[in-house]
Amino acid sequence: GELNPIKKWWWDIELYEDGGYKPARKPVNARGLQKDLDLKYEDQTMAVYPANLAPHPYPYPFHMDREAGIEAYQAMITAEEYKLKLDRGETDHLHIYSSDGDAPVVRVQVSKVEKMTQDITKYEFQTLDGSLLPEWSAGAHLDIVVAPEFLRQYSMSGDPADRSKYQIGVLREDAGRGGSKMMHRIFVEGRKVFISKPINHFDLVEDATKTFLMGGGIGITPMIAFAHRLHALGRDFDMHYSASRKEGAGYLNDLATVPWADKVQYHFSDQGTRADLANILSGYQNGWHVYTCGPERYMDSVIAAAEAGGFPDEARHLEYFSVPEQPDYVNQDFKIRLAKSGWEFDVPADKTAADVLIDAGYTIDLKCSDGICGVCKCGVVSGDIEHRDFVLSKKQRETQVILCQSRAAEKDGVIEIDL
Numbered sequence: 001g002e003l004n005p006i007k008k009w010w011w012d013i014e015l016y017e018d019g020g021y022k023p024a025r026k027p028v029n030a031r032g033l034q035k036d037l038d039l040k041y042e043d044q045t046m047a048v049y050p051a052n053l054a055p056h057p058y059p060y061p062f063h064m065d066r067e068a069g070i071e072a073y074q075a076m077i078t079a080e081e082y083k084l085k086l087d088r089g090e091t092d093h094l095h096i097y098s099s100d101g102d103a104p105v106v107r108v109q110v111s112k113v114e115k116m117t118q119d120i121t122k123y124e125f126q127t128l129d130g131s132l133l134p135e136w137s138a139g140a141h142l143d144i145v146v147a148p149e150f151l152r153q154y155s156m157s158g159d160p161a162d163r164s165k166y167q168i169g170v171l172r173e174d175a176g177r178g179g180s181k182m183m184h185r186i187f188v189e190g191r192k193v194f195i196s197k198p199i200n201h202f203d204l205v206e207d208a209t210k211t212f213l214m215g216g217g218i219g220i221t222p223m224i225a226f227a228h229r230l231h232a233l234g235r236d237f238d239m240h241y242s243a244s245r246k247e248g249a250g251y252l253n254d255l256a257t258v259p260w261a262d263k264v265q266y267h268f269s270d271q272g273t274r275a276d277l278a279n280i281l282s283g284y285q286n287g288w289h290v291y292t293c294g295p296e297r298y299m300d301s302v303i304a305a306a307e308a309g310g311f312p313d314e315a316r317h318l319e320y321f322s323v324p325e326q327p328d329y330v331n332q333d334f335k336i337r338l339a340k341s342g343w344e345f346d347v348p349a350d351k352t353a354a355d356v357l358i359d360a361g362y363t364i365d366l367k368c369s370d371g372i373c374g375v376c377k378c379g380v381v382s383g384d385i386e387h388r389d390f391v392l393s394k395k396q397r398e399t400q401v402i403l404c405q406s407r408a409a410e411k412d413g414v415i416e417i418d419l
Contacts, residue, residue: 209287216294284310379418
């Protein structure tokens, strides 16, 4: 026989303009049957995932352990053996599903939608029964399941002390990958969605003697949470909000009514009030810290001004929304050694350390794979490293590495990690 075209349409599905999935207008995965293949069992690396290896029942990424799947395939018994075991009352061959621990996501409803500008919308989420949401800290973000194919990260902009709701601000990017555009279209009040528990890779130094919060455009979102926390602690801080146009700046009404409104200074290019970063960040004193988030050029300017003003590396903090331009790196083969077992793995030029370790059956948390989120951070024991991330400070790079991007500095070099 041949392929039944009626039953293979799912190989090629496409998201249509109306938001529905339908067979692709231009199939790209169509193929015929390869009937002449000589497949031998001993050459196969097939993997099966019985109930005990099944993913959790939530719309959130789950690491499938391929090595365990291969072992499960090799341990499979025939249907006849299966029935005989049942007849004898044996149960050692049965696979039982279990989902231990807390769910990785929280089911919430969109409780408020506020269009702050033409392109920026504020969303608030509450639990379905009105109970308190999990605790969070300033600088945290949420993974939002916009749709099965769109898992997006958004910084939290509310008050960490208020657990009755979570709040984010979303800039619609028509030229982006589609997540923000879809959220603006389908996230209406009352819609029930899944979100992660708050995740923080942008921690606030709460005992700073003074904190400078520098937000560019939608990058103001985490700065608002920082300001709420610093105000609650009674700490000294200044917020500087920069945007090209006042009418395109979100949160203006919110910032006018917060109890720390006198701490906010606005800089709008169309009104001739661009921030004098060199002046704002001059005269560093011990214990000062600066935080910035926004477009890459804006953050580069803030960090450069802070460095010129005397802020040491550990006092300069930034968070990227997207991957900045990368230098023209040349990938070379290297080795990764696990300190706890002594095991050593070759990392070829076309793979990352994270790829190799995952292929070997180790659980490495991955999210961005671009070196901007910090999820795959690991301790370093030894090795000369070419750090390619956008998360770690110079000080942190002495003892940590981002496995999804960074590599040994030299060909065939060895990085020993605390794993």
